[in-house]
Amino acid sequence: MQNAKPLPSYLVQRYQGWKATSYKENESWYRRLAEEGQHPRAMVISCCDSRVHVTSIFGADQGEFFIHRNIANLVPPYEPDGDRHGTSATVEYAVTALKVAHIVVMGHSSCGGVQGCHDMCSGKAPELEEKSSFVGRWMDILRPGYEKVKHIEDESERKRALEKEAVLTSLANLMTFPFVQQAVEGGQLSLHGVWHNIGEGSLEHYLPEEGVFKAV
Template sequence: MTHLPEKLLTGYHNFMHGRFEVESDRYRRLAQEGQAPDTLVIACCDSRSAPETIFDAGPGELFVLRNVANLVPPYEPDGEFHATSAALEFAVQALKVKNIVVMGHGRCGGIKAALDPAMKPLSPGDFIGRWMSLLAPATEAVAGNSMMTTTERQTALERISIRYSIANLRTFPCVKILEDKGRLTIYGAWFDISTGELWVMNKETGDFERPEAG
């Protein structure tokens, strides 16, 4: 009997005799010196949209924060437990990242659940429902648009959620101060799982555009 699923053990074996073997010096250096990534990526938990894969990042290059629907809650120093806020605080204050990228993606399960009026809580705690209520005003506006198809409504809310998270990022004093000083830059991006296309948010207009190749 193994203590991990066989697929994971096989993957680990491949890692040790592949990437780790090739980059062992880099891993040792990271272990000794610590991490110093320039960029924090706030992404969804979805197994199909891993930032390290999408951006072809090596060990130590990205600090990744993943949660349902890549949401950032507003700044609330209320003594409760805030995993997303804690990771954000560590990235900005301790690691001193220079960039924050909020990356949403197509066919997001959290966004789909938020738009589905028939969706029932998955447990008595309704943790996902509570979490997705961060988008309630936008969800109600998009869901009520009968001129859009179901797919169009979902894509629209996926992208709006990125703007919401960016707005909430700026409620954190440490983020706002550093951004105003030009020491921190915030970006928005949306990844299409089916095509592999990455759309980047225009900082001036808020529109999502395909970046030029290369």
């Protein structure tokens, strides 16, 4: 592969620093993880956004979270004959092979993917409507969510509501997977929705009995 290049020097330096400190201080733990395999308690589905650092937010150690990241933390509906199997395959592995006890869907403030969906659905981003747009076709998953919030007059409030609809859409779509539904109804798995405000560092979780997100 002629187009690949060695790592940038700053990444090499950071790796060497990690190897000499964090790894060295916890070498026995890393070796145990390698020998015994992974047994994460939870799967976290979060956005690709570089500002959302799931392990830091929850203070998680290596081996504790099985993490999947994609644009706008979306889970597509169960479609065995579809073409969006990356996220679906991760969910399947987490539930059927790793037997995680929890799946947490984490949305966040100022989400670029949600912004794209908002602009596309409101007619402001025709380029995302093109069949060749991978982002646009992925954000089609959230179109039903936009329909639920488009009546909100204030644009900033509408976008924030859509960020939370992305979480709820993913939770609803998770239940269309037979193995997820079976595990939830059997009491082996629980689903959770959270929304993170990056600037404030706050976290809200969805309370289904009230139908709202509230601060934890």
